[in-house]
Amino acid sequence: MLTLNNIKKVYDGVEILRGISLDIEDGEIVSILGPSGSGKTTLLNLILGITDPTDGQIIFDNKDITKVAMEKRGFNIVFQDYALFPNLNAYRNITYGLKNKPNISTKEEVDELIELLGLSKHLDKKIDQLSGGQKQRVALARTLVMKPKILLLDEPLSALDGVIKESIKDRIKTIAKEYNLTTIIVTHDPEEALTLSDRVLILNEGKISQYSTPDEIINDPKNNFVKDFILNQLEIKKENIFSLFGGCYV
Structure with a gap:
């Protein structure tokens, strides 16, 4: 449904996104996860149409929308x-x-x-x-x-905690499935991304470190950055992740 082909973004001579290519399927929930400065918000803004890529293509429903104005894309964001x-x-x-x-x-x-x-x-x-x-x-x-046509959420749960946070997560998942609504979420929280999404895009320094299902990320992290970011940097305990995925951590 949505395809990014070799997306690059340069601000003031600094490369923020470096060759981002991925497909997002119709009705899929995808979280964009990464540390501060990894390019998460820039990528969300490019999809929404707030800014244009320096290079690359954005394809939606088999149409090139790279230069299509934000108001004509039919995507909406919750800030x-x-x-x-x-x-x-x-x-x-x-x-x-x-x-x-x-x-x-x-x-x-x-x-x-x-x-x-x-x-x-x-x-x-x-x-x-x-x-x-x-x-x-x-x-x-x-x-x-x-x-x-696509729902974009920018840190939708950052101000919430406890039971309220879990309730909103459940409602987002219910709405996405009930309306077959492609949903893209920016978050800094690994646990949030892993429990909410069909697939998770992990960015580091403007590049894709891994784009996989939560289960694949937990059981087969592609590099040390993914492993450290998920399990160490944000202090997500292994036993919590272990329980979330039915005890399948290896």
Whole structure:
């Protein structure tokens, strides 16, 4: 569905992305994982269309969209800070984009999505009356009512923890599968990426260190960077990863 061919990005003479090539399948959840400065956000911005690659191609649905403007790509993003309108209640935030494109989602579809995200009891609340998890779900709903071709999430769980974090993870997975929605997530958290995604793209210094399923990354890390980043740098305990994948760590 989405193909990147030898994507390179240079800022002020510095090569940020160095020959990124990969395929993302229709309906797949892919996390982009890596340390600060690895090129995660730059790659997300290139896919979204905020900036253009210095070299390479972006192919979507067999069409070259490398130079297609962001607003014509039909991709939508949920930003890390949610970017909600504080003067509007939750429902008006969710339906804000429909004012200009009212035929994208019917009222029944909007209500179904609100129910799926567990927001029915919070629609009249102002944004400052919502918890972090509720704000995240409102931001998701606002994006999803516009029926994006690809959903992009920038650190969607970074401000959440505990039960709320797990709940949002489950909802993201449910929505992606129910709507067959290709979803690309930027995260710095290995555990988040490994438990949420069908495949994980691990970047280091602008290059792909590994692009594999979570199981393959845990059982067959391709290099020392992947092994160290997953198990040591972010202090993810081996026994936790071990239990997540049914005791298959070797």
